[in-house]
Amino acid sequence: MRTVLLVPLLLLGAIAFSQTNVKGSVADENGEPVPGANIIIVGKAIGTTSDFDGNFLLQTEEEPPFQLRITTLGYSDAIAEVTTNNQTLAIVLTEAQTFLDEVVLSASRTPERIFESPVTVERLGLKEIKNTASVDFYDGLENLKGVDVNTNSLTFKSINTRGFATFANNRFMQLVDGMDNSTPALNFPIGNLVGMIETDVLSVELLPGASSALYGANAFNGILFMRSKNPFDHQGISVSIKRGITSQEAAGDNSYTDVGVRAAYKFSDKFAGKVNFGYLRGTDWQATSEVDKFVEGRTRTNPSYNGINIYGDEVAQNIRSASGLGVIPDVVVSRTGYNERDLTNYKAESVKADWGLYYRPIVDNSLELSYVGKVGTGTTIYQGLNRYNLDGFFQEQHKLEIKNDNFFVRGYVVADKAGDSYDMVFTGINILNSWKPHRQWFADYISTYAGIELSGNPQGLTTQQKHDAARAVAEQGRFEPGTPEYQAAFDRSINDPNLLTGSKFQDASKYYHADANYNFSHLIDFADIQIGGSYRQYSLNSGGTIYTDFDGAIDYSEFGIYTQIQKGFDFSEVMSLKITGSARYDKSEFFDGYISPRISAGLTINRDHNVRASVQTGFRNPTTQDLFIGLDSGAGVLVGSAPENLDRYSKPYDVSSAGQLAGQPTTITQTGAAAYNNSYTESSLEEFAATGNPAVLASADAIANPNLIKPEQVTSAEIGYRGKFGNLIVDFSTYYNKYKDFISQESVAAPLYGTVGDNGLSIAAIVNGDYIGYGTYTNAKADVNSYGASLGLSLKVFGDFDLSGSYTFSKLDFEQEKYPDFTTNFNTPEHKFKASFGNADLFENFGFNVAYRFSDDYYWESTFGDGLVPEFHTVDAQINYRVPSIKSTFKAGGTNLLGDEYFTAFGTGFIGSMYYVGWTINN
Template sequence: MRLSTLLLTLLCAFFCGSVMGQVVLKGTISDDDNGETLIGASVLAKGTTTGTVTDFDGNWELTVSGLPTILQFSYLGFATKEIEVTSPDQDLNIRLGADDGTTFEEVVVTGRRISEKQQQAALTMETLDAIAIKETPAANFYDGLGSLKDVDLTAASLGFKIVNTRGFNSTNPVRSLQTIDGVDNQSPGLNFSLGNFLGASELDVNRVNLVVGASSAFYGPNAFNGVIAMETKDPFLQQGFSAQLKVAERNLFEGGIRWAEAFKNKDGHDWVAYKINLFGFRADDWVADNFDPVFDTDLAASNPGGYDAVNRYGDEEDSGADFSSVLGLGEIRRAGYKEEDLVDYDSENLKAGLAVHFRLNPAKTLESTELLLASNYSTGTTVYQGDNRFSLKGIQFFQHRIELRNRDNFFLRAYATHEDAGESYDPYFTALQLQEAHKTDAAWRTDYLNYWTTFITPQVEALEGFPDCRNSSIPADQRCSVAEFRQQRRDFYASEEVQSLLPGYHAEARTRAQSGNSSDPDAVDFYEVGTERFQQAFDSISSNLIGQGGTRLFDRSALFHLHGEKQFRGVYKPNENSGLDLTVGANYRLYTPNSQGTILLDTMGRNIDTQEFGIYGGGTMNINNRYRISASLRADKNENFDLLFSPAASIVYTPTATTTLRASFSSAIRNPTLNDQYLNYNVGRAVLLGNIDGIQDLITVESLVDFLNTGDVDTIRRFDVAPIQPEQVRTFELGARTTIGERLYLDATYYYSRYTDFIGFNLGVRASVRPQSPPTGVQAYRVAANATEVVTTQGFSIGSNLYFADYYSLNGNYSWNRLNTETDDPIIPAFNTPEHKFNIGVSGRNVPLSLFGKPVNDFGFSVNYKWVDTFIFEGSPQFTGPIESYGMLDAQLNFTAKNINTTFKIGASNLLDNQVYQVYGGPRIGRLAYASATYNLSKK
């Protein structure tokens, strides 16, 4: 189905719903300790944006679209409760108990603020729930994560966003883990997730929990700097039809539908439920058109012989192109190709999903064991930035899951992820191939030089004023010396007149060098963008596989995962207010790479399938509802590496019902990715190598340069690179949260992290060298390697919420992150994190508003200002440079038309259109104004 047809189908479906019956629920909320009613406590229909607050007598009233439904009851300083409501006559006089002292702001499971697994891991979390998704001023829920405390959100393109926390940010986020309903959303070949490009549809997202910091103890390897845990809607609890349409600038048009339904058995209990999701998106992507000189390169944009531009590829430095000894010629660069001439900026995304849930004991409803079968498919086109910028064109993902679970008791989960790179290709390598098809670098340089010395030099020296003090017509005793003549000649070339003519002369020489006339018998004319000849060459190169004369990537890798966990409640219970709970679990994973040698070393029948497994366990002791002591330990074994342990421990003290204090220790490991182990990727000017076995006898780049200058082989320095090893981090953390009065909530955290065996890379060369002779067989390599130095970081963050005037909230957060270790070790990965950043915003919910004398239902708004400090973004040499400080203002208005069950929203991210770079080498991100309509029709 074409995407345009899909979106028209969604448009039709959006307006085809029929109104079903609504149910009015009433009750009170009070303090379980003293029975006093709570003013301003929240009531929310889980998985929706339907909610209310209690009045001065603690009473509440809420209209829901149907039963059964789950209601969430919460109040600052108290533990949130969830209640399944099956009848309008059910007793809904709710008593809330004291908070359990965790650092989370939102409920995850019935009766507790967070799951036991998360409690034992003692992690800090930010949450985006259904109401927050509705109220986010960002263009979509995933972008809304960028306004949370401790979060860095980076846009490499419109379709590819990266979320990271606590430093060492990267456009290939291998140090963070993203899950959907507990399923790792990573690409099997790349070993990291592609943001939400292959994630969940917004209509099906129930909440997003963002775990901050090292968290391997329960989440496993790669939960290094954080976890993005998405939870989708349960078809038993959120039934009915939903549809969303959104239009925006950049010709953005997206739509989605969700349908969920449950069936009853002969006893009247729901026993099977299913949900179907379909989402489509298209837009004109942001264009990466930064033509400034690459940061820290020698040539300015004014150099008449050319320079290396950030988003132009093929114009990079060539050691053989320095003709400084030829006056006027200087250093020259090939023309290269702009990224916009090589990349498909028509961003598209299609997601489809089907899930079926079976209750094996329907009479127990939520407490029944369930069997889940789910399958998801994603495909699309976008731009991804890693070592190069890549055009992911027609990439496909298939994910299938089977799970047996009992809430808060156990689960056994198995899933498989398959990917197909489609027609994806490397634009940077494509530019090099196009230029090589025109003529070799050596032939181009020779043609440029010959034209200059044959035609340009005589023109310059025929100009009036050229020094002639060595003219033979001048008596010998009156002629200037050779040294004086050379100086006068240099001064003439440096004159304003000659300098003004040089750009035109270089244009002549470049035109000549671009022609096919050359001593190189294989040379042809330059492939000019926009010509049919260029398009034919481009199509041929980008459609043929790497290693077979092209730049297309082949990747049909897969991963298979099995995970089980069991929780034991009340293992030891000395009294009513104290008790010990335990959790144990294990997982197994198998990677089956298949790149046909285009990316990895899976050639000549070599099997690089990789297995790993892990086991973990932990306990939490609650002592008199004031102290919560947790400890856990995880052991992980990858078949290529030694057994590693990830311990964690914490103590939480609750001195009052509104204040908690916490101290914790956590740890994480990151196994080297398949690329770190098996990469074999020729990018034209270097070969990128994985390093599972170690690399021997490389020459340092610096010593090879010395040899070129001196011809002395004694300057050559050789080195070996030890086999790659996992990297590890240990984090100490202090936290406090409190409610001041009834309106102000504060949450603060300080952390200190210690990293060992950072994974980066070494640069080296292999060549044959002989005294006083040019080196032969020169090949540059970039080899995955571990740093030898220990690195430490620290940071502090604080967030606050001030509720006022019944309907409004003032929100703010500030984060400080610092890399303590100063080192020149080139292996240390870039910190890539601003030292200071903050968000401040104001929002209103259910604000009473009249328009033309008529009340507007459920009117809400939010405004958020985000500021990010200047920092250096370090990626590949082409994509390393400064990100200037910037501020972005997001805003939105929303209201609900209850008679048609539709919420309308208009807004804009980067409202003031402040054109900013969020990643060096990426595009400038400007305003994205949007309008959306979301239709929700719950089913009884």
């Protein structure tokens, strides 16, 4: 028995004897610990990280002597010699003089100094995340140069660069560890609602402008890369807790809670895992505008009133056309709607979790296999065609990946479910219809008004008083908010996916994606050469509530392949040139293939000055909504432009009394094809409404009949400079974008009878109000160009204080007057200015930061509505204090400290102030 026991003991002893132990600490020049530093054996994929106090322990089978490389963002690399077992090291890192030495991956799909990047790159690292004056890292992106953050709601913010954005921002791509986190249902990112947890964020990189040459069709206007911490490199348990309030004039003061937990453990040199959990809850910014959506100064007393945040008043009729009575005035009357605050509780919530298993099968090799799963659910407000309450919206992602330093192959699936989400506009419309059918309501209104006129108006009522009297009669018995009848109608509507009677947003779409990349730089000395490709298959499944998929899921696919060659030339010790060329071929099953080339050059002088120039083309395939949407908003119908989609959308419409007298049936069924094949321009209807002259519809220019959609293209040229002058860092770029076949929506009107251009029956249909308004998806006939520039300056002042500022100029070049029916949705201010001032170590363990932002006024265009966004100024600030003995950082801050409420898009709630305190442990 002793012999049996002795053998394993001897083996264990031999293993222990062969193991090398190295311990030590990592600190900065002031003796402050540096947590999260990477300690890696040079030439191996073996290492560890420093803990909150800067201490580390490395156990390895590598026998001395060997070297350790110590790296972390914001500091210069250090090398330490390990000569004996059980050696103790004291590592001192010197702060990097400039962020230009930081390494980025996004610009060329390969690690390189941000200084030498061939295109503009903005970056947010661990240091910047820690010191952001915003409430979290995602909000902190709005302090980056050239970045627009449009606030849809408290938990849904849309990132964009260089213009052309709505909240349905499908021109901008967002990747989390290589996975696209656009929702399958909506085909665009929904901010960080189901995204990353702050304690797990390693870095954020942002490429403004076209990036199609490497990243495909969706990377048309910019791309955001978020990278998480690998459990092999970042271990332990981290917790972040924030508590505070949101303050808004409309909503008052409400509590705010944000909690994040990360747990990571390296079980051995081969196996590691991590788990993250995040929870956020607050009260959303309430949207309470009662300003008329279309006519400035029109109030609720006007018969045609349509309030911005009042829903149900989209239901309107020309009461003369509807009645056919000459005593009835020729005016449009709308139903009395409900305020948005009566249709939602403004709950803002996000619950998300992710986990990962990582396996490195070969010691001293970077080969890694991993599985990552992510789930998230949340409640927020989304503004698209209408205003939507996304209640319990759920999204999940699952990824398998194998990679090493030279290649990766990954595949993932993204699926969503709409939960209990609903359209607030249709909720208002269908509560009204549930109480009193629209036809009956207008009949009551018309009969009351006609009765006053036919009786000779004995009371001498004014026109306004006649309308008031007619509305009062029609409104008798109305369901009022707070009553059981109202609540029952509300519940019926939000649980009914049929938009004729309900408002439930129903969806269970998904897409499957695979991509791969191989870098031949370790095999070829001539140049760095990469090849790669991707494939995606969509499966749309909204049950006919968003898309025309009422008879089953709609499936389609697209793929792309690319290559890149990068070559450096050293002319002298002080001057070098790097040239990068890349090209990508993409093909959707609906369209011809397209090649996106890019060429760039970067000239580096004395390591402190770099001039870069690039020319590239990009393209954008029409989105799932561009192709297959079929949605009646109440105020208009959106119909996608895929040829097979045109007749898939079909709906019966009531014909006016005047139309019936002219020989038309009571109802006429119209398909979406009418929008593209038999329609008038919106501008011609506006001119007819203003002049009352039907002859304006007889012009050939009044015929719309937009072309079916095809891919959009852009040619982008950019010149930039990065440089260092002592303590001053300069980063400048300027660009010019020229678009071809610009994808846009064109508003048209399709008559229920007649053929446009017949100068007869179709014009009569318009005169009688027998037409349907459509939003079509097509390509602009006009030339659309944009250009701009940005300048960023940062320097050290008064010793260790950080002062930085940036200015961004953006301009649209488009002949709006010549093409009034096209909307570009440029939606960005011409001038933006941002500045920050702070010190991460004002005194021992104490730091602060103050950030200022200015936005010029701009005009917002979207399917929900158009309007001016006034200029605004906002100030955010934070102070933080580190307590190393308990591995904690305490933070207190506030946003919009000036208290001047503002908004970034037409129709959203005003953004108030936030005040919070936070406690982060061991991060």
